[in-house]
Amino acid sequence: MRHRIFSDPKYYIFCFVLGSLLLLTGSFNTSSAQTPPDMGVPLNPEISGDVEFWHFWSSPVRRTAIRRIVAMCQQALPQVVVTEVFKPFGDIWTANVAAVAAGAGMPDVIVEDRPQLARIAAEGIQTNLQPYIDRDGIDPARFWEFTWDQTLYDGASYGIPFETDVRVLFYNKTLFAQAGLDPERPPETWEEVWQYADQLDRINADGTIERIGFFPLIKLGPDVWAQTNGQTWIGEDGRPQINTEAFIGTLDWVNQWIGRYGGWSAIQEFRANFAAAPNDEFMTGRVAMIADIGGYSSILNFYRPRITLDDGSQAEIDWGIALLPYNVAPSSVSGGFTLSIPTGADQADAAWEFIKCATSPVAQVSWARDTYSMPSDISAANDPVLMADPKWAFLVQAMETSSTTPFFTPYPNWREQLDQRYERIWTGEIRPQQAAEEAQQAVEEISAQNP
Amino acid sequence: MIDAMKRGSAWLILAGISLLFLIPLLWMISTSLKEPTDLMGFNWIPRRFAWENYQYAFSFGMWGQWTLNTVIITLMSVIGTVLSSSLVAYSFARLRWPGRDLLFGIVLATMMLPGVVTLIPQFILFSKLPAFGFQGSPVWINTFLPLIVPAWTGNAFYIFLLRQFMRGISPDLTEAAKIDGASELRIWWSIILPLCRPVLATVAIFAFQGVWQDFMGPLLYLQSEHLYTLQLGLRQFEFAAGGSPAWNWLMAASLVVMLPVLLVYLCFQQYFIEGFNLTGRSDK
Numbered sequence: 001m002r003h004r005i006f007s008d009p010k011y012y013i014f015c016f017v018l019g020s021l022l023l024l025t026g027s028f029n030t031s032s033a034q035t036p037p038d039m040g041v042p043l044n045p046e047i048s049g050d051v052e053f054w055h056f057w058s059s060p061v062r063r064t065a066i067r068r069i070v071a072m073c074q075q076a077l078p079q080v081v082v083t084e085v086f087k088p089f090g091d092i093w094t095a096n097v098a099a100v101a102a103g104a105g106m107p108d109v110i111v112e113d114r115p116q117l118a119r120i121a122a123e124g125i126q127t128n129l130q131p132y133i134d135r136d137g138i139d140p141a142r143f144w145e146f147t148w149d150q151t152l153y154d155g156a157s158y159g160i161p162f163e164t165d166v167r168v169l170f171y172n173k174t175l176f177a178q179a180g181l182d183p184e185r186p187p188e189t190w191e192e193v194w195q196y197a198d199q200l201d202r203i204n205a206d207g208t209i210e211r212i213g214f215f216p217l218i219k220l221g222p223d224v225w226a227q228t229n230g231q232t233w234i235g236e237d238g239r240p241q242i243n244t245e246a247f248i249g250t251l252d253w254v255n256q257w258i259g260r261y262g263g264w265s266a267i268q269e270f271r272a273n274f275a276a277a278p279n280d281e282f283m284t285g286r287v288a289m290i291a292d293i294g295g296y297s298s299i300l301n302f303y304r305p306r307i308t309l310d311d312g313s314q315a316e317i318d319w320g321i322a323l324l325p326y327n328v329a330p331s332s333v334s335g336g337f338t339l340s341i342p343t344g345a346d347q348a349d350a351a352w353e354f355i356k357c358a359t360s361p362v363a364q365v366s367w368a369r370d371t372y373s374m375p376s377d378i379s380a381a382n383d384p385v386l387m388a389d390p391k392w393a394f395l396v397q398a399m400e401t402s403s404t405t406p407f408f409t410p411y412p413n414w415r416e417q418l419d420q421r422y423e424r425i426w427t428g429e430i431r432p433q434q435a436a437e438e439a440q441q442a443v444e445e446i447s448a449q450n451p
Numbered sequence: 452m453i454d455a456m457k458r459g460s461a462w463l464i465l466a467g468i469s470l471l472f473l474i475p476l477l478w479m480i481s482t483s484l485k486e487p488t489d490l491m492g493f494n495w496i497p498r499r500f501a502w503e504n505y506q507y508a509f510s511f512g513m514w515g516q517w518t519l520n521t522v523i524i525t526l527m528s529v530i531g532t533v534l535s536s537s538l539v540a541y542s543f544a545r546l547r548w549p550g551r552d553l554l555f556g557i558v559l560a561t562m563m564l565p566g567v568v569t570l571i572p573q574f575i576l577f578s579k580l581p582a583f584g585f586q587g588s589p590v591w592i593n594t595f596l597p598l599i600v601p602a603w604t605g606n607a608f609y610i611f612l613l614r615q616f617m618r619g620i621s622p623d624l625t626e627a628a629k630i631d632g633a634s635e636l637r638i639w640w641s642i643i644l645p646l647c648r649p650v651l652a653t654v655a656i657f658a659f660q661g662v663w664q665d666f667m668g669p670l671l672y673l674q675s676e677h678l679y680t681l682q683l684g685l686r687q688f689e690f691a692a693g694g695s696p697a698w699n700w701l702m703a704a705s706l707v708v709m710l711p712v713l714l715v716y717l718c719f720q721q722y723f724i725e726g727f728n729l730t731g732r733s734d735k
Contacts, residue, residue: 052674058687059697060511083675088686091670098671101571104578105592105674276696278490302697303487 036076039360048079049350054107056089065370073357080350096342100125106342108351112159114150114336118407121153127341130156132352146404147376151338153407159338160359161376165293166398167224167332173318175200175288178310186322190253193325200288209261209270214289216254218281223418226250230328233405240414240443243436251425251432264426278303291324294395298372321394323401332402410447417442483702490698508704512684513677521680524598525662531603532658533651539605540613541639562607574671597672609654616650617643652722659715681708
């Protein structure tokens with residue numbers, strides 16, 4: 001039997017075809033392994049090292065997305081072995097600070113909170129990346145301007161922007177329609193949002209709040225609203241300016257909203273009914289318009305909240321996005337993260353190559369498509385697949401209104417002087433003007449001690 | 452009749468209070484069985500019992516490995532805590548040596564030191580101690596050692612608890628053993644420890660609960676995910692719902708993770724209560 005097979009020419013033809021196929025497959029595999037993918041930025045595939053990368057993206061979607069980027073970068077940097085490690089959000093930075101202070105156990109790359117980066121850099125926790133940036137010619141213009149500016153401390157960058165976001169207005173189209181408002185025409189100005197709230201508010205007979213049209217302090221602080229009133233936090237002399245007409249006017253405006261809903265304690269009582277999503281103010285339909293980061297849309301998509309309509313029926317909330325209502329000019333604030341190298345990391349060169357790869361346009365598009373988070377790379381944000389969604393296109397447009405406050409070295413936490421006074425303003429204990437002047441004076445005094 | 456009424460009303464009050472304390476647990480069970488769209492509002496009964504939440508919660512992450520790690524760390528720590536604390540307590544309670552009371556005062560004083568104060572110095576210390584490649588690490592960081600070894604050096608609160616109990620044991624028993632030629636270690640092991648069973652169970656339950664639920668220690672000292680404990684694993688659901696906690700998966704996983712603590716308590720609750728009653732006796 002065996003003999004007969006070997007004498008059959010079909011056997012040799014089969015072997016030849018199979019062998020050729022195997023060779024071809026092998027050669028394809030070999031060629032793909034030898035040609036690293038083009039990530040859209042020049043990388044040095046000769047660099048080698050074991051890179052430990054700490055992040056806090058644990059959800060199935062984000063974990064898969066970051067693993068995809070790591071896999072892409074492993075191909076692009078064949079000599080670099082990246083181990084991605086999940087650390088819980090917030091605690092990731094505690095663990096890093098402890099490790100840097102001890103001089104051992106820190107990762108080679110960490111996801112850092114971008115608005116805090118300058119302060120952290122000033123404390124010596126992150127490595128100055130400027131020499132690498134200059135050597136490899138990284139162009140800051142690739143990124144949204146404010147995302148790059150926030151990586152700077154003393155003129156040098158301490159991280160490459162990874163993802164970002166933007167504060168916008170979410171409004172409940174279902175409630176708009178029920179109140180006789182045009183669901184496709186959200187309010188644009190402070191005046192309009194006040195008028196819209198007139199139609200959306202519902203106050204019970206006993207004076208308690210059933211529904212609020214809009215309240216500015218639910219997810220944002222007055223400092224963001226001040227920017228929509230023309231406030232610039234750092235003056236031309238490079239120092240914080242607090243006792244300005246724009247800021248005091250904003251505090252007065254917030255106080256008008258507080259008065260509208262029966263005072264600070266009435267609002268606190270109303271807000272005590274809510275928790276995190278999906279039991280927050282907006283998803284329960286108890287607040288018709290809310291300002292939050294663009295990423296709130298993915299939470300809305302996850303929970304698909306339903307509300308009870310006036311006729312007793314239930315309906316899934318139809319929601320829209322708009323720019324933050326303004327008084328002087330549209331403005332917004334963005335948070336987000338960078339990839340940074342902690343001080344003392346022993347694989348800094350390999351870590352830098354990985355950072356370049358993970359923040360490249362190709363990796364950023366991959367991240368945005370997977371997670372629906374705004375990339376810091378402008379070209380990635382304008383990816384045609386993403387731009388096909390009108391809500392995404394709107395968020396990209398909103399990015400143009402966002403800005404950041406420069407770091408003030410003599411007193412990095414100067415905003416705490418505002419935070420300490422807000423509650424006293426809202427309860428009527430002090431007037432906005434007095435609070436602003438007190439805060440200004442405190443900032444001047446403290447910063448004078450650390451010139 | 453009046454007695455029966457009194458008993459009945461006492462029973463009702465106690466049942467009511469028990470129910471009050473059970474509400475969070477019942478809410479956890481309810482939430483763990485809801486679909487995301489069912490998480491809004493205050494409905495106790497899920498529209499559909501989403502049992503798949505349990506399957507899903509444990510399909511993402513190295514739960515088997517994390518459970519094994521937690522069991523190893525917990526068992527080793529509990530054994531270490533019980534043995535070392537009881538040995539030190541024995542010395543403070545039954546032996547006479549110069550400076551004993553002063554040292555006991557110093558040990559008690561360490562209870563006043565917040566853990567956060569020693570965080571960085573401890574980290575620096577552990578990052579310098581050689582591990583000789585144990586669990587693939589040259590130093591103690593990224594091994595179980597910082598989580599287990601300190602437990603073998605005693606705990607001030609448990610030492611205090613055990614000392615109080617040991618001082619209540621009749622000296623006649625140990626004197627008799629001494630006359631028979633038993634060493635102090637033999638007395639501690641063969642006479643004192645068996646008599647201390649209720650308070651040892653109390654210490655073991657406290658230690659078990661503390662280590663099983665410890666978050667900060669594993670967060671700081673464990674850097675490879677395959678070494679993580681269950682408490683670190685639970686945090687992966689924090690941002691699972693597009694930046695917000697995925698409550699249903701979080702509750703499903705939390706319920707399963709807390710089961711061992713509940714079981715240990717239920718198995719040893721008799722000793723636990725007894726231990727507390729006995730340590731409350733007057734000091735002799």
